[in-house]
Amino acid sequence: MQMKPYRIGTRGSPLALAQAYETRDRLMAAHDLPESAFEIVVLSTKGDRITDRPLAEIGGKGLFTEELEEQLGDGRLDLAVHSSKDMPTVLPEGLGIVAYLEREDPRDAFISGAGGALEELPQNAVVGSSSLRRQALIRRLRPDISVITFRGLVDTRLRKLAEGEVHATMLAYAGLKRLGKAEVATHLMDPESFPPALGQGAICIEARVGDERIRDLLAPIDHAETHSALSCERAFLGALDGSCRTPIAGHATLSNGQISFYGMILTPDGATFHEIRVEGPEADAAALGGDAGAEVRGRAGAKFFESWV
Structure with a gap:
């Protein structure tokens, strides 16, 4: 029996907190547990503290996860809630993404x-925009x-x-919706001509590999279609060694047991x-994404990637 509250780690931004509370509320409903069964633990990450430089200059995606993963690894946290697009493709030993919300x-x-x-x-x-992907697509x-x-x-x-510092900006529509600010969007970009970040819109939950207690806790809120789509997208990203230094975009969708994926890599100037585009059985989601990434990498050639450094 769980005697102490489950400790849910999160960054402290309003969006990160909204995502952590959504995860907690779904767990409460799934297991008929009171709010007191959970504790939201707020941590400041390096990515939150350094805001005057592009992420690529200070280390990339791991900047938003390192402090959370340290406490997750040593048992101070039971699970950590992240924006999927912030997650590196290679996670610390002993940790893994266990669940995705819809x-x-x-x-x-x-x-x-x-x-x-x-x-x-x-x-x-x-x-x-702080996103190299958005910058490259805008320039394109x-x-x-x-x-x-x-x-x-x-x-x-x-x-x-x-x-008036700029004429316009871009943000993830999912984040605006979760913050109750959807109305500020003046236009939604077509995912065909302006593909999103891999994982954009999906909340993922990280936990210790082999911790069956937490895996069983999370199982009822893991959304199967989102899990398959993200498996494909993250495999594509992994095959390309994707980070905040690389303009990479793509989106996987599912229908009737089939997965369709569209991916793109760009030079920073968008030129x-x-x-x-690939499609196949949902069961092969990760393999499809990985193969697509390998094909694009081979097609682009090594010099294409060297130009991003």
Whole structure:
């Protein structure tokens, strides 16, 4: 019998907390447990503390997980809640992603004080984004636009936009919805012409490998279709050694036991890109994603990746 509360680790941003509370509430409902059966443990990560530089300059995706994983590994936490797109493809020994909540809308939200869409911005407009993927895709569609690094919490970015620092910015629509701010989006990007980050919109839960008690706890809230889709997407990313230094995009969808995946890699200026589409049985999701990544990597050649460093 669980005597102490289950300790759920999370970052302290409003979005991270919303995701942790959603996970807790789903666990409460699934197991008919009271709120007191869980404790939300808030940790500050290096990625949260350093906001004046691009992630690629200070270490990439692991910046948002390292402190959580340290406490998860030594038993101070029972599970950790993350945005899937923040997760490195290689996790610390003994840790793994055990469950995914049902995915929210994976599209990017375009936000402009003047309203409208990316194609409606004036010539030489300025767009703020911290994502190399978004920066590259914006440059691919609108080479005239100046893209600047734009980090900070959602409210910070929206304030900078309102103050006129940029003409527009982009955020994950799923995050806006979870924060109750969906109405700020002036346009939703088409995932065909502007594919999302791998894992965007999905909350994942990390735990110790072999901890059957926690695995059994999480099993009822693990969404099977999201788990399959993310297995495909993360395998694609893993085959490409994806990190915050690499503009990589893609999205997997499922229908009637079949998985369809569309992936893309770009140079940071958006001028050169390689894309791929594959489909097959849901049971082969990870293999399909890994094979797609390997094919794109071979097609692009080593020099393509060297140019990202």
